[in-house]
Amino acid sequence: MLRTGDDYLKALRDGRRIYIGSELVTDVTTHPAFRNAAHSYARLFDFKRETEGMSFEENGERHSFYYKQARTIEDLVFRKNGHKLLADFSYGLLGRSPDHVSSFVTGMTMKPEVFDVPGHGFPDHLLAYYKHLRDNDLYVTYAVHPPAGAKNWSQDAKAHLFDSPSLQVVASDEHGITIHGMKMLATGGAFVDEIWIGNLTPIAPGREKEAVTCAIPVATPGVTLWSRKSMERMAESTFDNPLSSRFDESDVMLFCDHVKVPWQRVFTIGHVDLSRAIYLDTAGHCLGNHQSNTRFWAKLQFIVGLANKIAQSGGVRGIAAVQDTLGRLSALEATLAGMLDGQVLAHEAIGNGFVMPNRRYMYAALNWCQENYVHICTAVRELMGGAVFQMPANVTVTQDEALSDIFESFWSTEKESALDRMKLYKLAWDMLGSEFASRHLQYENFYAGPSFVVRAYSMRLAPWAAFDGIVDKLMAGYGPGTGREPSGAPLTDFSAAEAVAG
Numbered sequence: 001m002l003r004t005g006d007d008y009l010k011a012l013r014d015g016r017r018i019y020i021g022s023e024l025v026t027d028v029t030t031h032p033a034f035r036n037a038a039h040s041y042a043r044l045f046d047f048k049r050e051t052e053g054m055s056f057e058e059n060g061e062r063h064s065f066y067y068k069q070a071r072t073i074e075d076l077v078f079r080k081n082g083h084k085l086l087a088d089f090s091y092g093l094l095g096r097s098p099d100h101v102s103s104f105v106t107g108m109t110m111k112p113e114v115f116d117v118p119g120h121g122f123p124d125h126l127l128a129y130y131k132h133l134r135d136n137d138l139y140v141t142y143a144v145h146p147p148a149g150a151k152n153w154s155q156d157a158k159a160h161l162f163d164s165p166s167l168q169v170v171a172s173d174e175h176g177i178t179i180h181g182m183k184m185l186a187t188g189g190a191f192v193d194e195i196w197i198g199n200l201t202p203i204a205p206g207r208e209k210e211a212v213t214c215a216i217p218v219a220t221p222g223v224t225l226w227s228r229k230s231m232e233r234m235a236e237s238t239f240d241n242p243l244s245s246r247f248d249e250s251d252v253m254l255f256c257d258h259v260k261v262p263w264q265r266v267f268t269i270g271h272v273d274l275s276r277a278i279y280l281d282t283a284g285h286c287l288g289n290h291q292s293n294t295r296f297w298a299k300l301q302f303i304v305g306l307a308n309k310i311a312q313s314g315g316v317r318g319i320a321a322v323q324d325t326l327g328r329l330s331a332l333e334a335t336l337a338g339m340l341d342g343q344v345l346a347h348e349a350i351g352n353g354f355v356m357p358n359r360r361y362m363y364a365a366l367n368w369c370q371e372n373y374v375h376i377c378t379a380v381r382e383l384m385g386g387a388v389f390q391m392p393a394n395v396t397v398t399q400d401e402a403l404s405d406i407f408e409s410f411w412s413t414e415k416e417s418a419l420d421r422m423k424l425y426k427l428a429w430d431m432l433g434s435e436f437a438s439r440h441l442q443y444e445n446f447y448a449g450p451s452f453v454v455r456a457y458s459m460r461l462a463p464w465a466a467f468d469g470i471v472d473k474l475m476a477g478y479g480p481g482t483g484r485e486p487s488g489a490p491l492t493d494f495s496a497a498e499a500v501a502g
């Protein structure tokens with residue numbers, strides 16, 4: 001089933017409880033902090049339903065593309081193209097869009113045996129949950145990191161484990177478990193149907209009560225979401241803040257106050273290694289972050305377009321140094337496009353007849369995005385100069401005839417009206433300079449974990465033996481008796497090219 005936007009909005013009116021400061025919000029479809037974004041998601045559901053290439057048919061039912069389990073390279077191309085269409089819809093600004101965590105879940109179902117640890121893992125629960133999400137076209141995000149207060153846990157603190165603020169299992173019976181505590185940071189949490197709770201951050205032995213993976217509907221009794229400041233509410237108008245007014249996806253802390261979870265929604269319990277292995281030893285992390293790479297690509301294309309428009313508007317596009325900047329930006333965009341194609345082309349088998357994108361290339365792209373985003377944004381801000389601050393505070397200036405006349409006469413350029421210039425620079429500032437933009441900088445830095453964690457994935461998967469072999473083979477080709485002889489005899493006959501190629 002593919003939901004309509006209206007179906008989605010109806011489901012959001014489920015009595016969920018979200019705090020903005022001390023204010024309790026229960027209907028995100030009407031509240032000024034959330035309503036525009038809620039309607040953007042609704043339009044996204046309609047767009048997905050109506051657009052070719054964003055759904056597939058199985059056993060007579062249509063499903064969203066991100067629930068497709070990949071068996072062939074064509075399936076991977078289908079998934080990648082779907083991610084791109086979906087990301088283009090929001091200019092790459094919805095990070096935890098409906099195709100992110102659902103791709104994690106789909107990837108896990110391609111190797112469910114990882115969950116098969118008696119007493120601790122439940123592969124059948126995972127498969128049933130996947131069907132539940134897929135068949136009802138649900139939107140799920142995740143909170144898979146402990147809050148700050150849980151970090152300095154030690155053996156000494158073991159006796160006080162229940163003092164940890166991190167979400168943990170506090171009771172269980174034949175119906176299910178009771179969880180209590182906090183998890184961070186569920187992006188999209190205000191707009192999803194479901195939240196997946198787990199542990200991507202490794203947890204130490206002794207913290208088994210925290211080693212729970214489960215999923216709950218947002219409106220489950222005992223669940224409250226604690227939201228950061230809403231950028232949507234701060235937006236002056238669509239003209240002044242065209243992005244933050246519509247695509248503020250929300251970031252919320254998840255607090256569970258003795259929340260009951262039925263066993264069918266518990267996927268792992270009481271096993272610290274298993275609670276993390278389900279992401280890394282299945283295709284979960286790979287499919288999910290391949291989506292992130294593709295989403296970043298959409299955002300990058302948008303930013304490169306902005307850079308070009310700004311250079312034109314500023315009348316500097318003909319200058320060699322500016323063209324150098326534009327050339328560099330477009331090379332970066334093409335680099336990422338190539339990395340995405342490479343992930344698909346060099347795909348890996350994961351068993352059970354399934355394939356996933358190349359993990360090393362995917363993690364390399366993740367690291368590349370994390371390292372480059374700030375430099376890309378800085379380059380475009382440099383092109384902007386001070387133009388944005390030359391613009392009136394907001395669009396109301398156009399409502400006053402006298403002011404509007406002055407504005408059009410003195411702010412326009414040979415090729416552009418004052419209003420068009422204002423429109424472009426307001427958009428650019430929303431994307432690159434506003435508080436919304438700053439949140440995006442932080443998002444691109446941390447959504448997949450801090451940089452040392454992202455690089456650790458590459459460290460883990462690199463073929464170190466093969467790399468060492470190159471060096472070993474080269475060094476084996478010469479010794480103290482080879483090379484330039486004291487007499488000035490010719491250099492060694494050993495060929496470096498042969499050693500590397502061999």
Ligand SMILES: Cc1cc2nc3c(=O)[nH]c(=O)nc-3n(C[C@H](O)[C@H](O)[C@H](O)COP(=O)(O)OP(=O)(O)OC[C@H]3O[C@@H](n4cnc5c(N)ncnc54)[C@H](O)[C@@H]3O)c2cc1C
Nearest residue numbers: 142143144145184185186187442443446447449450451452
């Ligand atoms: C906008 C945004 C959206 C997010 N969305 C989600 C989401 O949807 N779901 C989710 O589960 N999580 C989400 N996160 C959380 C994210 O995964 C965490 O922020 C991330 O794991 C980093 O944890 P932290 O914030 O506690 O930082 P910390 O771990 O406290 O790190 C702070 C700094 O210290 C450095 N540091 C810490 N430990 C070490 C070390 N051992 N060695 C070297 N340096 C170290 C880090 O590199 C970093 O620079 C989001 C975060 C942000 C900012």
